[in-house]
Amino acid sequence: MKGVRIGYGEDAHRLIPGRRLVLGGVEIPSERGPLAHSDGDALLHALTDAVLSALALGDIGALFPDTDPKNANRPSRDFLEEALRRVRERGYRVAQVSAAVILDRPKLGPHRARIQESVARLLELNPEQVGLGFKTSEGLAPDHVQVRAVALLLPLDQP
Ligand code: C5P
Ligand code: MG
Numbered sequence: 793m794k795g796v797r798i799g800y801g802e803d804a805h806r807l808i809p810g811r812r813l814v815l816g817g818v819e820i821p822s823e824r825g826p827l828a829h830s831d832g833d834a835l836l837h838a839l840t841d842a843v844l845s846a847l848a849l850g851d852i853g854a855l856f857p858d859t860d861p862k863n864a865n866r867p868s869r870d871f872l873e874e875a876l877r878r879v880r881e882r883g884y885r886v887a888q889v890s891a892a893v894i895l896d897r898p899k900l901g902p903h904r905a906r907i908q909e910s911v912a913r914l915l916e917l918n919p920e921q922v923g924l925g926f927k928t929s930e931g932l933a934p935d936h937v938q939v940r941a942v943a944l945l946l947p948l949d950q951p
Contacts, residue, residue: 794883794947799846803837804938813937815893815900816907816924817869817914822898826937829858833868838939839889839911840868843875846945847882872914884945886915890923891941896934900926 807813811825816835826832841851852871856863879886889911893900900907904926908919915922929938 794950797846797884797945799842799844799943799945801838801841801843801845801851801941801943802939803834803841804933804936805832805834807935807937813898814868815903815937817910818903818907820898820900820903829864830866830871831868834937834939835891835893835907835911835941836868836872836914838891838941839915839943840872840875842889842941842943843872843879843886843945846943847879847884849875849878869914876915879945880948883948885948886917886943887946888917888921888923888944889915889941890925891939892925892927894927894929894933894936894938894940896928896931 805826805828807824808827809824811827813820813822813825814831814833826834837852844851855874856871904924908922908924911922912919
């Protein structure tokens with residue numbers, strides 16, 4: 793019988809001037825953004841890896857190699873949508889996610905509701921099923937954005 797599954801994922805990107813900072817599909821006003829092959833949405837990347845890991849389906853890099861030019865500047869929601877397709881194919885759904893974003897600047901608190909709603913929409917969840925915490929690195933990683941995320945998956949036939 794199928795049971796509850798949990799998955800963990802992480803992502804980190806270096807911040808450089810002149811790039812847009814997008815987290816959970818929401819653009820955050822910022823002087824710097826992630827240096828990345830794709831749009832560098834570290835929150836969606838960590839969540840996608842958490843979802844894939846919950847069913848031992850590998851990770852983003854295995855599904856979408858960054859050596860493939862097709863994946864350059866690809867919207868991160870494509871990665872998440874493919875992960876969700878594979879989850880459904882195996883008879884599961886994402887029931888809840890929780891993530892911590894570690895970023896020194898800018899403050900993300902004022903954007904929490906918007907990010908929560910955006911992630912919920914992408915994962916077909918209610919915003920209260922999307923937990924988001926924000927932390928500074930206390931200066932340990934002032935030039936990076938880091939995200940750690942967990943996902944809880946339930947079988948489709950379980951309420
Ligand atoms: O890292 P620190 O404990 O100093 O963060 C204090 C609070 O600031 C956090 O609990 C969070 O609510 C907020 N914060 C934020 N945006 C960040 C980092 C922290 O809103 N980029
Ligand atoms: Mg990434």
